[in-house]
Amino acid sequence: MAEPDLNLLVALDALLTEESVAGAARRLKLSASAMSRTLNRLRVVTKDPLLVRAGRHMVLTPYAQEIRNRTRDTVFEARNILNPLSSPLNLSTLKRTFTIRANDGFIEAFAASLISAVAISAPLVRLRFASKSEKNVKYLREGQADLEIGVLDDTMGPEIRLQALFRDRFSGVVRKNHPLHKTDSITPEQYVSYGHVIASRRGLTKGPVDNALTALGLERHIAAIVPSFPAVLTVIQTSDLVGLVPDSFLTNHKKLNGHEMSAFHTFELPVKTDTITISQMWHPRLDKDLAHRWLRTLVLDVCQQKMPN
Secondary structure, X not given: OOOOOXXXXXXXXXXXXXXXXXXXXXXXXXXXXXXXXXXXXXXXXXXXXXXXXXXXXXXXXXXXXXXXXXXXXXHHHHHHHHOOOOOOOOOOOOOXXXXXXXXXXXXXXXXXXHHHHHHHHOOOOEEEEEEOOOOOOHHHHOOOOOEEEEOOOOOOOOOOEEEEEEXXXXXXXXXXXXXXXXXXXXXXXXXXXXXXXXXXXXXXXXOHHHHHHHHOXXXXXXXXXXXXXXXXXXXXXXXXXXEEEEHXXXXXXXXXXXXXXXXXXXXXXXXXXXXXXXXXXXOHHHOOOHHHHHHHXXXXXXXXXXXXX
16 A cells, blocks of 8 residues: 655645635745645545635535644644754744734733743744734634633633633723712712723623623613723723723733823722633643743743732
């Protein structure tokens, strides 16, 4: 029996990831015609079309969808075998770009400290912070992100590794000299008597605070929805609206995104909500990667210094 051509695995991984002959060709720096010929070879070997035309695009067959993650992991492991770490990690010469997906609040609060910590230990390392417009495990599975920072939910795959970084909670915030500023103990009724502005990339208007208010027979009026927490501060600075921001966003900042924090008043919410656990998540293929281990340790150390539990 003829041995299979293992070089085809790299091409298969590119095709399944890009879901496009042209995209796979660009990834592998091949011509479109060469990639098309490789796809035909793969179809013969696997006895499956793999990619089929659907209107103006190509889509994966059920078999291709089934083997996509296995193919990616196999190629990654093969590269690790052929390029083993023969010496201890040398941070002074490590040259690598790490992509971290996180929401704007985390980036505003922690990015500067992480960048400084990296520069001290590994001056040739680059951190790329990618805005997290959605929760999607594909970025970790496909190697488009090294870490994802946030709250674990059922959209992340069961194989994803995670480590808790810190616990967070939300606080109310209003402009200085707002009527609620001089209120010693804000009641739920006072809280809902003003309009509210919330940060939501997906336009969601309900959350744990609203559930707690509903249990009391109350409802707050959401007057505005903005895409980020800095935008919340911009809106409330010149209005009587009430904002909702995580403590991690406010901690250790005298000035944030151009806003003097002394211009705002924060207060404990008048309803009880659970704290949230912020974690870092990664794909198990990176468990034994020494540079990635170093990065995870650094992220944990920086977060715990800034947000001691």
